[in-house]
Amino acid sequence: MIRVIINGCCGKMGKVIANMASQNPDFEVVAGIDQNQCQCGFPVYKSLDEVDVDADVVIDFSYHTAVPQLLKAAVSKNLPVVVATTGLDEEEINSLREASNHIPIFRSANMSLGINVLISLVKEAARVLSDNFDIEILEMHHNMKKDSPSGTALLIADAINSVLADKMEYVYGRHSNIDKRNKNEIGIHALRGGTVVGEHEVIFAGHDEIIKISHSARSREIFGNGALLAAKFLINQKPGLYDMESLVKKG
Numbered sequence: 001m002i003r004v005i006i007n008g009c010c011g012k013m014g015k016v017i018a019n020m021a022s023q024n025p026d027f028e029v030v031a032g033i034d035q036n037q038c039q040c041g042f043p044v045y046k047s048l049d050e051v052d053v054d055a056d057v058v059i060d061f062s063y064h065t066a067v068p069q070l071l072k073a074a075v076s077k078n079l080p081v082v083v084a085t086t087g088l089d090e091e092e093i094n095s096l097r098e099a100s101n102h103i104p105i106f107r108s109a110n111m112s113l114g115i116n117v118l119i120s121l122v123k124e125a126a127r128v129l130s131d132n133f134d135i136e137i138l139e140m141h142h143n144m145k146k147d148s149p150s151g152t153a154l155l156i157a158d159a160i161n162s163v164l165a166d167k168m169e170y171v172y173g174r175h176s177n178i179d180k181r182n183k184n185e186i187g188i189h190a191l192r193g194g195t196v197v198g199e200h201e202v203i204f205a206g207h208d209e210i211i212k213i214s215h216s217a218r219s220r221e222i223f224g225n226g227a228l229l230a231a232k233f234l235i236n237q238k239p240g241l242y243d244m245e246s247l248v249k250k251g
């Protein structure tokens with residue numbers, strides 16, 4: 001039985017994880033952390049420092065500013081952490097790298113299997129097409145989402161850039177440009193509205209032809225499933241930084 005602490009337990013994803021874990025005999029949620037107080041069926045604390053129950057792993061779906069403090073406490077308690085929160089700035093990413101010298105950390109902006117397959121496909125498409133095709137990324141999410149563009153859109157852009165010698169420049173929104181598109185650009189565009197769980201589309205636009213590779217999340221359980229798999233994987237790892245590729249490699 002894997003004992004889980006959920007950071008952000010009162011939020012949309014926190015509730016999904018709690019519900020999925022309660023139906024899975026491999027997991028038990030022993031505590032939650034949130035700045036709100038919600039009825040969860042387990043004790044809810046304000047910070048990891050305050051948690052006084054034993055656990056094996058923390059799963060974090062919260063807010064970017066909460067991540068450094070969470071990691072500091074996780075290091076002092078020697079607890080592995082799955083970081084699913086997006087929108088981290090450079091300093092917050094550095095705190096994550098630092099903490100990974102002491103504890104195992106799994107970080108992915110998208111825990112679904114499908115997006116990770118999409119990333120392999122767009123890398124291959126970019127290798128073949130980039131000389132003659134323009135690349136644009138579109139994402140759409142629900143109207144409660146705070147960060148934009150999505151962590152996934154940035155993850156996709158970074159994956160494409162990694163196979164193009166990191167020479168691409170990211171252009172967000174393209175709203176006040178007064179000149180034409182540059183060849184070395186990846187356009188990244190965010191849409192927000194309604195209850196959309198998560199849509200990502202990568203467009204390769206060439207002369208008289210367009211290739212679109214897209215992923216549509218139809219439920220939050222696809223992220224919950226990935227986060228629980230990541231937690232199971234992480235509890236057996238040495239300190240370090242892990243991602244979906246590590247999980248897929250492990251099989």
Ligand SMILES: NC(=O)C1=CN([C@@H]2O[C@H](COP(=O)(O)OP(=O)(O)OC[C@H]3O[C@@H](n4cnc5c(N)ncnc54)[C@H](OP(=O)(O)O)[C@@H]3O)[C@@H](O)[C@H]2O)C=CC1
Nearest residue numbers: 008010011012013034035061062063066084086109110111
């Ligand atoms: N990697 C992945 O696969 C996925 C990642 N995400 C990411 O996960 C994060 C959470 O998403 P979602 O559940 O939809 O968001 P929600 O806003 O619904 O939930 C976040 C919860 O964390 C709470 N919170 C905010 N700040 C803190 C803090 N400092 N300490 C403790 N709790 C805090 C929020 O409180 P309050 O409401 O008061 O702000 C809220 O209860 C986002 O960054 C999102 O992009 C989401 C889905 C999939």
Ligand SMILES: O=C(O)C1=N[C@H](C(=O)O)C[C@H](O)C1
Nearest residue numbers: 086109110145150151152198
């Ligand atoms: O906030 C969300 O909802 C989601 N956030 C992640 C992101 O920013 O990419 C993953 C998913 O698309 C849902």
